[in-house]
Amino acid sequence: MLIGIVTVQLSCKTESGKGAEVTVSTEIATADSTWEVDFFDDFNSFNEDHWQDQRIWVNNEFQCYVPEGEYGTREVSDGSLKLKVIRLEEELPCDNLDKHGEQHPDTRYVSSRIVTKNRREFVKGKWTARLKIHNNGQASMFPAWWLLGAKNNESPVQEADENICWPMTGSGEIDIFEHHGDHHKDRFTTGAIKSEGECDKGDWWSMRKDFPATLDEYHEYSVEWEGSxxxxxxxxxxxxxxxxxxxxxxxxxxxxxxxxxxxxSPMEGTWVMEVDWVKHETLK
Incomplete structure (x- = not known):
């Protein structure tokens, strides 16, 4: 960030009546501040230096997250990432565990969840993804693009400081894009989850809001820190x-x-979230 130095001279009198000058300098952001890209993935391949699978059962979800794109749940082709929900012919065991160690029941649905956890993590700045949803608006459809604090204690725990429960500071959640197919076809939800000060207690509603968008067309969905x-x-x-x-x-x-x-509920065809690119920027 380009910085301007503002100098202010203050005059005052001491007890002896003599004048004194005090010079104060402070730094302020100028209009010349610019965003600098410090992470960008355009999905010409699946880059394991950027992403890893996260196989955790949350929100009473019916699908099982599988690794490495098994069953075709994750595909990188033609310059984009496709994450898919696929219905199998029969129920299969699922090894996903929730945060309390409970194993997911057998299911016929499989999907993919990828994270930049311990690959690309940033403080504040701006996150953006360009994405679209195929076949949107079906009941129980729930694609998402979101952020989670890097000290979150949910699997995979890979570093010693990953010991903070959701949604406490260090494990906070910001939802940039969620589509709830049960409620709307061409709408998405955005906003932060407000911590209620205890593990597993978050206010999902007061800071989030729905907005219209043509979800089967590419759009850029972003969140940025602007002051407070x-x-x-x-x-x-x-x-x-x-x-x-x-x-x-x-x-x-x-x-x-x-x-x-x-x-x-029944699903028609294969559900796909197609992601053109993801980036993070820092104000310089």
């Missing part, structure tokens, strides 16, 4: 703001892309 606010943008235009919440998320955060199925 979180600003959400669709194709570069501000659509929502969590005022005063930016400083509630001071931790390094990693990005998540996943496609879940949240009820056992």
């Amino acid at each position: 606010d979180l600003v959400y943008r669709l194709d570069g235009e501000e659509i929502y703001r969590n005022e005063g919440q930016g400083d509630k998320y001071p931790e390094p955060m990693f990005a998540i892309l996943n496609f879940a199925k949240i009820t056992d």
